[in-house]
Amino acid sequence: MISKIHEATIVNTGQKDKKTNTEIKKPYAVAQYNKFMKGTDKYLSFCSVLRKTVKWSKKVVLYLLNCVLSNAFFVYRT
Numbered sequence: 001m002i003s004k005i006h007e008a009t010i011v012n013t014g015q016k017d018k019k020t021n022t023e024i025k026k027p028y029a030v031a032q033y034n035k036f037m038k039g040t041d042k043y044l045s046f047c048s049v050l051r052k053t054v055k056w057s058k059k060v061v062l063y064l065l066n067c068v069l070s071n072a073f074f075v076y077r078t
Contacts, residue, residue, distance in 0.1 A: 003029040 006029040013024045013031060026034075 005029075006032060 009028045010025045015024045
């Protein structure tokens, strides 16, 4: 993952692996992304409109529109 904002450090997530019982470590950028997205990615995967068209340009526009609408819904809900 490339980021100009975050440092290239590894942080502990506070969770342990079930099989090896070791702490799970992630890059700082990934930890911050997971902290602030709060399930938006999971919601977008269930409500996908990308299967309804074939052209890549329509897929990009529909994906961006879907992101905007879902983020607006989450902001409205809070």
